[in-house]
Amino acid sequence: MENKYQRVLVAIDGSSGSDAALKKAVKVARREQAHLDILQVLDLNSLSYDNTGLSLDGKKVYQVEQVNENYLQDLKQQLIDEKQLPAAEISVHLRFGNPKSVIVNDFQPEYQNDLIIVGATGKNFIERLIVGSVASYVIRTAKCDVLLAR
Template identity: 40%
Template sequence: MAQQYKRILVPIDGSREAELAFKKAVAVTQRNGDDAQLHLLHVVDTRAFQNISSFDTTMVEQVTETAKKTLDKYAAEAKAADIQCEYSIEYGAPKSIIAQDVPKELGTDLIMIGATGLNAVERLLIGSVTEYVTRAAICDVLVVRTDLSNQAISVKDGAAASK
């Protein structure tokens, strides 16, 4: 019998790569049967606010509201495809929350994550979230690098590139 994934986690950060991971996760969830579930996750990196001297909770609220709108849109799209889909918004360090905390809490058996996200500075200085998740996750990880037609995505402009 083929491996079936029942609890699929997709981190969403607003990037084109996260959108591609979501679209592929919808397809994988559909193929894995009626009891497969999709969980979308956005992590508000609270460390980004620590260096702001005039820190105001309204900033976190604004980021949270933007994330909620994005997640609502994706969840509606998944439900329109007849998939069980929920989402959560967490606060803290994205790496450990995505790789360990949420998968442990949800019983995740597959994380589908975009190859790159929005934060280029963090990628240069301390390594990408995706790279960390592939090393430290407590379940299988599928790194999405192509669109639904399996066309490579140009990192430069987010558009499909020819192979």
């Protein structure tokens, strides 16, 4: 028996893997006539310092938030214009925190997504050993179906 997905979550981070995940999520959402949630999680640890090594203050974090909010709104409009997805069937979300935890423990239970699509990791072997990839964590711990896009 085939699943009929109602609410698809795709996590994006600007990597080539997340670009592949977004393309796959658009196809699945269109085919299933499902709602598409696009989630970007800004890791607070990576925002602690700017490119000069100086600690970020609240004003700089706010600027980062605004840039990412604008990016997500532009992405939504692009999907509406170019992929002809209905505006009411796309939601964009920006959260702060550890992407692994936010995706699996916070967002998915709150929005009741029945499919999560993540991109293959961009980390090298050593990075995966030390911190693990978001994709592998989501695959292991999610309470719904997960699709890994390559």
